[in-house]
Amino acid sequence: xxxxxxxxxxxxxxxxxxxxxxxxxxxxxxxxxxxxxxxxxxxxxxxxxxxxxxxxxxxxxxxxxxxxxxxxxxxxxxxxxxxxxxxxxxxxxxxxxxxxxxxxxxxxxxxxxxxxxxxxxxxxxxxxxxxxxxxxxxxxxxxxxxxxxxxxxxxxxxxxxxxxxxxxxxxxxxxxxxxxxxxxxxxxxxxxxxxxxxxxxxxxxxxxxxxxxxxxxxxxxxxxxxxxxxxxxxxxxxxxxxxxxxxxxxxxxxxxxxxxxxxxxxxxxxxxxxxxxxxxxxxxxxxxxxxxxxxxxxxxxxxxxxxxxxxxxxxxxxxxxxxxxxxxxxxxxxxxxxxxxxxxxxxxxxxxxxxxxxxxxxxxxxxxxxxxxxxxxxxxxxxxxxxxxxxxxxxxxxxxxxxxxxxxxxxxxxxxxxxxxxxxxxxxxx
Amino acid sequence: xxxxxxxxxxxxxxxxxxxxxxxxxxxxxxxxxxxxxxxxxxxxxxxxxxxxxxxxxxxxxxxxxxxxxxxxxxxxxxxxxxxxxxxxxxxxxxxxxxxxxxxxxxxxxxxxxxxxxxxxxxxxxxxxxxxxxxxxxxxxxxxxxxxxxxxxxxxxxxxxxxxxxxxxxxxxxxxxxxxxxxxxxxxxxxxxxxxxxxxxxxxxxxxxxxxxxxxxxxxxxxxxxxxxxxxxxxxxxxxxxxxxxxxxxxxxxxxxxxxxxxxxxxxxxxxxxxxxxxxxxxxxxxxxxxxxxxxxxxxxxxxxxxxxxxxxxxxxxxxxxxxxxxxxxxxxxxxxxxxxxxxxxxxxxxxxxxxxxxxxxxxxxxxxxxxxxxxxxxxxxxxxxxxxxxxxxxxxxxxxxxxxxxxxxxxxxxxxxxxxxxxxxxxxxxxxxxx
Numbered sequence: 110x111x112x113x114x115x116x117x118x119x120x121x122x123x124x125x126x127x128x129x130x131x132x133x134x135x136x137x138x139x140x141x142x143x144x145x146x147x148x149x150x151x152x153x154x155x156x157x158x159x160x161x162x163x164x165x166x167x168x169x170x171x172x173x174x175x176x177x178x179x180x181x182x183x184x185x186x187x188x189x190x191x192x193x194x195x196x197x198x199x200x201x202x203x204x205x206x207x208x209x210x211x212x213x214x215x216x217x218x219x220x221x222x223x224x225x226x227x228x229x230x231x232x233x234x235x236x237x238x239x240x241x242x243x244x245x246x247x248x249x250x251x252x253x254x255x256x257x258x259x260x261x262x263x264x265x266x267x268x269x270x271x272x273x274x275x276x277x278x279x280x281x282x283x284x285x286x287x288x289x290x291x292x293x294x295x296x297x298x299x300x301x302x303x304x305x306x307x308x309x310x311x312x313x314x315x316x317x318x319x320x321x322x323x324x325x326x327x328x329x330x331x332x333x334x335x336x337x338x339x340x341x342x343x344x345x346x347x348x349x350x351x352x353x354x355x356x357x358x359x360x361x362x363x364x365x366x367x368x369x370x371x372x373x374x375x376x377x378x379x380x381x382x383x384x385x386x387x388x389x390x391x392x393x394x395x396x397x398x399x400x401x402x403x404x405x406x407x408x409x410x411x412x413x414x415x416x417x418x419x420x421x422x423x424x425x426x427x428x429x430x431x432x433x434x435x436x437x438x439x440x441x442x443x444x445x446x447x448x449x450x451x452x453x454x455x456x457x458x459x460x461x462x463x464x465x466x467x468x469x470x471x472x473x474x475x476x477x478x479x480x481x482x483x484x485x486x487x488x489x490x491x492x493x494x495x496x497x498x499x500x501x502x503x504x505x506x507x508x509x510x511x512x513x514x515x516x517x518x519x520x521x522x523x524x525x526x527x528x529x530x531x532x533x534x535x536x537x538x539x
Numbered sequence: 540x541x542x543x544x545x546x547x548x549x550x551x552x553x554x555x556x557x558x559x560x561x562x563x564x565x566x567x568x569x570x571x572x573x574x575x576x577x578x579x580x581x582x583x584x585x586x587x588x589x590x591x592x593x594x595x596x597x598x599x600x601x602x603x604x605x606x607x608x609x610x611x612x613x614x615x616x617x618x619x620x621x622x623x624x625x626x627x628x629x630x631x632x633x634x635x636x637x638x639x640x641x642x643x644x645x646x647x648x649x650x651x652x653x654x655x656x657x658x659x660x661x662x663x664x665x666x667x668x669x670x671x672x673x674x675x676x677x678x679x680x681x682x683x684x685x686x687x688x689x690x691x692x693x694x695x696x697x698x699x700x701x702x703x704x705x706x707x708x709x710x711x712x713x714x715x716x717x718x719x720x721x722x723x724x725x726x727x728x729x730x731x732x733x734x735x736x737x738x739x740x741x742x743x744x745x746x747x748x749x750x751x752x753x754x755x756x757x758x759x760x761x762x763x764x765x766x767x768x769x770x771x772x773x774x775x776x777x778x779x780x781x782x783x784x785x786x787x788x789x790x791x792x793x794x795x796x797x798x799x800x801x802x803x804x805x806x807x808x809x810x811x812x813x814x815x816x817x818x819x820x821x822x823x824x825x826x827x828x829x830x831x832x833x834x835x836x837x838x839x840x841x842x843x844x845x846x847x848x849x850x851x852x853x854x855x856x857x858x859x860x861x862x863x864x865x866x867x868x869x870x871x872x873x874x875x876x877x878x879x880x881x882x883x884x885x886x887x888x889x890x891x892x893x894x895x896x897x898x899x900x901x902x903x904x905x906x907x908x909x910x911x912x913x914x915x916x917x918x919x920x921x922x923x924x925x926x927x928x929x930x931x932x933x934x935x936x937x938x939x940x941x942x943x944x945x946x947x948x949x950x951x952x953x954x955x956x957x958x959x960x961x962x963x964x965x966x967x968x969x970x971x972x973x974x
Contacts, residue, residue, distance in 0.1 A: 132572030134550070134906040159842075171835060175827035179892040182899030206899040210550065212933070242836070250841045253862065256791030262687050363789045363960050365686040399625040408619070411676035414684055432684050460626075467628025467648070474574045474647035478745075478908055 111500060112477055114487065115322075119330045122340030123312040126491065127322035128483050134210050136218055136318025137480045138325060139202040140225060141488060142310035145343045146197040146279055152251065152286025153302035156294055158188030158199050159247040160239050161303070165227045177224060182206040184221055186228075193492055194378075194423025195279035195345050199306055201225060204480070207320055218320035219328055226332035232303070238296035239303055248294045255288050259362075262529060266368035267430055270527035273358055274372040278349060280424035309341040313491055317484045348425035350377040352522035359528045367435040367530040371445055373427040375420070376520035380495070383517075384422060385505035390517035391420040393465040394452055395429055400465075401448040401457070406431060412441050427521060435530045442526060452518035455511060462511055469506050473499040547926035549933075550905055554915065554925075555749065561760040562736035566915040567752060568744045570908060576650050576745040577912045578752075579643035580661050583770075583920065584608075584733035586711040587637050587852055592769040593732055601720040602706070603678070603713015604729045606635040610674050611666055611726060612642065620660035629653045635711055637851040639920065640733075645908070651751045658741075658759045664730045666723035675718055682712050689790045693957045697796040697858065700784040700953035704773040707854050736763035742915040745908035772853040777802065777951060784955045793965075794957045795866035797873060798849075798858040799947045809850050810921040812943075814897075814931045816857055819940045820846040821893050822885050823876060824859065830876045839869050857947070865965050870954045877947050890937045898932045905929075 116126040144154065168174040178184045184205035191198040203221045208214055233240035259265050268283075275281040285291065312333070316325050352374045379387050395402035395418025406416040416431035433441050451457065476482045476499040490496045497505075540560065546553035554568035584605050591598055613620040613633070624631040629646035631653075642661050646653045685691045698708040712718070743752055779800050804812055824830045824846060834840045844861035863869045904910045905926075918925040 130572070132570075132906075135903050170832060172827055172829060172832040175825070176889070176892055179827050179896035182902075183896030184899070206902055210902050212895070212898070246836065246838060249838055253792050253841055257862065258791075260689050260790050260794075262789075366680065366683045397625070398621055398630060399619075407677060411673050412680075414677055414681040432680060434680070434683075464625040464628070468625065468630070469628075471628035471630070471647045475645065478573050478575045 111498070112483065114496065114498065116496070117326070119314070119326070120333050120336070121338040122310075123314070123333055123338070124491075125314045125326050125329060126316070126487060127326070128315065128317040128487055129319065129322065130317070130477065130483070131319040133318050133480055134207050135204055135480060136207055136316065136320040137202065137204045137484055138222060138225065138316045139200055139314070139484060139488070140229060141313045141315070142199040142306045143313065143492065144197050144199075144306065144310045144341070146192055146195050146282055146284070148282060148286065148290070150302060150305065151197060151282065151284070152290035153294055153298045154197060154199060154306060155190040155285045156244070156247050156251050156291070156299055157239075157303050157306060158190055158201060159250060160243045160299060161228050161232055162186055162188030162201065163243045163247065164233060166231045166233055167227055169233055181217055181220055181224070182211055184217070190284050192284040193489065196492065197284060199310070201229060207318060216321070216324070219324045222325045222328035226328060230332055230336065234296065234300060238300040241296045244294065244296045244299050248291065251285060251291050251294070252288065255283070255285050255291060262364055262368055263430065263432065266370050266527065266529040267428060269360065269529065270370035270372045270428065270525055271426070273356065273527060274525040275349070275424070275426070278424070279346065280348065280421070280426060307336055308339050311340060313488060315484050315488060317480050348378055348423070349374060350425065352524035355523060355525070357526045359530055361530050361532055364529070364531050366432045367438065367528055369431050369433055369438055369441055370527040371429040371442065371523060372525040372527065373429070373521045373523050375422075375425050375427050376522070377425045378422055380493070382505060382508065385502070386509050386513040386517045387420060387422065389465055389469065389506060389509045390452060390514045391418050391427060392469055393457060393461060393514060394418045394448065394518070397465050397468040399461070401451065402429065402445065405448055406441060406444050410440070410444060412437055412444070416445070435528070435534070438528055446523070449518065449521060453515060453521070455515040457511070457514075459511065462514065466506055466509070470503045473503050473506075545924045545926065547929065549929055550902070550926065552905065557753075559756055559760070560762055561756065562763040563756065563760060564740040564919055565752065565756065566740060566742045566919060567749045568911055568915060569747060569749060570745050570911065573745045573908055574647045575645050575908050576647075576743065576747040577643060577645045577908050578654050578657060578741065578743045578747075579641050579912055579916065580657060580739060580741050581639050581641040581916055581919075582733050582739045583638065584640050584729075584738070585636050585638035585851075586709065587706045587772070588733070588770055589706050590771040590773075591732065592771055594767055597771065598728075598732070600725060600729055601713065602709045602717040604721055604725060605640050605733075606712045607674065607678065607718060607721050608726055608730060609633045609635045609640050609642075610678060611670065612661060612664060614670055615660060615663060615665045620656060623656045624653060627653055631657070637707055637711070637854075639916070641916065643912070647746070650747045651755055654752065654755050655759065658755065661734070662760065664727065664734075666726045668723055671721065671723045671726065678712055678718055679715050682710065682715055682718075685710065685712070687788070689788050689794050689957045692786060692788060693794045693796050693860070693955050696784040696786055696957070697798050697953055697955035700781040700955055701779050701798055701800045701856060702854070703776060703780045705775045705853055706772075707851055732768060735766045735768070736760060737766060738768060740916065740919040742912050742919070744912040744915065770852060775853060779951055779953045782953055784953065785958060786956075787958050787960050790957055790959050792862040793864060793866055793959065794862050795869065796858055796860040796955045797866070797870040798856045798953055800951045800953070801855045801857065801946055803853050803855045804850070806921050807923045809855070810917070810923055810928070811931055812855075813848050813850055814928060815935065815939055815943050816848045818893055818897050818932070818935060819943055820848070820857060821897065822889060822940065823880060824873060825893070827889065827892065830872065834869060834872060839863055839865055839872070866954065866956045867965050870952070874949050874952065877944060881944050884941055885937065887937055890940065894932060894935055898929070901929050901932055
């Protein structure tokens with residue numbers, strides 16, 4: 110089922126988009142503040158969503174705020190920090206039951222929008238600084254999040270590979286900022302970051318579902334008309350296009366299974382048809398059910414449980430990762446590179462290409478079946494500067510041919526081989 | 540064919556349950572407006588089924604067979620079933636849990652073709668010594684991967700503390716040693732026992748035509764032989780085996796799971812108790828509670844804190860989990876709060892709010908193709924109408940919740956902690972400095 114998409118300007122650099130679809134029992138609204146990811150601001154900005162979603166002047170404690178959410182039929186509130194390429198995103202979301210399904214048909218959409226506006230525009234604190242106690246708590250929480258990146262070894266290895274490979278580029282930076290900066294957070298510095306967010310960020314508000322979008326829009330329009338705006342204009346630096354000298358890095362910690370990551374440069378950020386070609390290539394290589402890496406590295410050689418390729422278009426990167434026994438690392442690297450070469454030489458069947466295409470178009474058709482997938486879809490495209498519906502993107506995939514896939518693969522240049530391994534090097538290892 | 544229509548006035552929706560002559564139970568819920576369809580075929584065979592009784596007598600199998608079968612069933616002499624699904628663009632996968640193994644696909648196109656693939660590969664096992672040996676390598680890497688996963692470790696360590704002999708404490712995939720004992724004969728034996736259609740359900744949700752399902756099942760599935768199967772579990776005392784289980788791993792902040800072992804229940808009674816416990820746990824330490832706020836403000840817990848109920852054959856436990864530098868203090872406060880609430884009761888106003896929130900969350904489970912499919916499976920395993928869950932929430936009383944709290948005994952709890960490799964462990968009095 111096709112959704113209708115509408116976008117409207119509410120104020121300077123403030124936009125409201127609604128995606129209407131009647132089949133859901135919930136609705137979802139997100140206010141997303143977009144700023145350049147800059148080292149000096151990253152940590153202070155990263156702590157703001159957590160502080161603002163801890164309470165506001167009218168609901169000053171976590172318990173009171175959550176009781177209000179309970180009253181709204183268990184509406185789920187979240188405040189998150191994210192990133193896309195060189196942009197840092199501060200996101201505030203409420204996911205709530207549609208009034209049609211409430212016990213007494215209460216108008217829940219507007220009530221949720223009002224609550225979100227209160228949290229965003231009427232925080233505790235003195236107007237300059239954010240609340241001292243909340244800041245201290247959420248600063249610790251941010252430090253915990255930074256420290257806990259090591260818990261998930263797979264994600265940690267991917268992050269380390271990018272840090273080593275992309276030193277000095279936005280791709281190496283964390284959406285949380287550095288630990289050192291997080292330690293410097295004060296109620297004043299968080300307050301400055303909050304003011305920056307309100308005045309200078311680009312603001313994208315999205316409403317997805319079947320409720321009263323006009324009513325919700327009016328609440329946001331009214332609330333944001335009180336905000337003094339001086340939106341920033343910034344240029345996104347183009348990612349590096351070429352690989353440097355090939356690096357091979359092994360780091361060790363206490364673990365049972367080694368994590369191998371191969372980092373490639375894709376020749377830069379792509380848009381339109383070229384992006385569709387790069388995505389098809391990545392899927393055929395290692396991101397579809399019968400991908401080359403799944404069939405060969407896992408199924409034929411039994412080297413691992415997973416071996417996956419992912420494209421980070423905004424950073425101009427393609428990363429391949431798998432979990433292996435350390436002594437089989439060379440064998441795994443060899444097989445992965447052999448599969449990349451096969452694609453570069455066009456050694457894949459038309460059946461493989463068609464299967465990949467089907468898997469991708471099927472994925473696109475499924476976007477409309479989930480509120481959060483729809484929201485992510487439109488938000489990502491809004492930030493990339495070109496809104497297309499999933500149906501329109503399907504046409505782009507349908508046009509990709511084998512030669513274009515091979516060309517996209519030919520642009521891959523191996524930059525870094527990273528391995529996170531156990532404390533003990535295997536015998537015979539130099 | 541026996542057919543029942545189940546509907547919900549609250550949601551304006553319905554599904555159908557059919558008893559097919561093959562022995563298979565079929566549950567169908569077409570959902571208007573959705574593009575995806577999901578079909579799952581599920582057998583009541585999970586990781587805890589290590590001991591069972593058939594017409595041949597009492598049988599035992601090594602740990603990890605249910606999961607091993609899940610990996611191997613996709614294979615046929617012609618190749619891998621994944622390849623077939625790939626031809627239609629469908630996404631096929633499978634999983635093994637404590638009490639079931641499920642094979643499913645989601646697709647937006649060629650539904651009937653995909654359903655044929657699914658029913659065909661699940662009913663045509665093909666195992667050889669070579670293919671079993673190859674899979675041992677892949678599964679061993681899957682098991683080793685979980686050894687480094689602190690979330691997983693702290694969870695299974697909790698069960699090892701809580702249970703004396705119940706197989707829930709063994710990893711779902713088994714151990715690197717136990718999977719070496721599995722041969723193609725073991726797989727065939729267990730397949731014949733547990734993949735009898737009388738022990739299975741087909742659940743279909745989303746964008747499909749019910750007639751397509753019935754036509755395909757009629758064509759592909761002949762009646763299964765009647766079979767007697769009894770799942771056997773060891774006698775498990777009410778007490779816990781160990782109140783504290785600790786391990787060190789490469790983590791930044793200690794992780795904990797704190798669980799109360801409760802008497803096991805079956806079928807509908809289990810499902811109904813889950814609803815009571817979910818609400819009770821929310822009231823006790825959900826984000827709206829005073830206890831949550833206090834622990835959060837003292838930095839004893841962070842936003843990873845949560846609570847859940849685990850129900851499996853012969854097991855029932857309420858579990859609190861998260862990251863904390865003072866997990867023992869968190870466990871102490873939780874237990875203390877349970878004693879206080881046992882004496883003083885919950886506030887009626889907060890009870891009403893909690894109920895409303897739970898109602899909203901439950902209603903959301905009926906709006907997605909995948910979660911609706913899981914709900915149907917849940918309905919099959921618990922022999923109940925799944926819409927009644929929503930009515931159950933709406934009808935809950937404070938007395939029911941209050942009464943349930945009495946079952947939580949301090950001496951039936953276990954705390955599992957994963958400490959950082961080189962960090963300081965919590966010592967007596969360390970919280971005082973902290974607070």
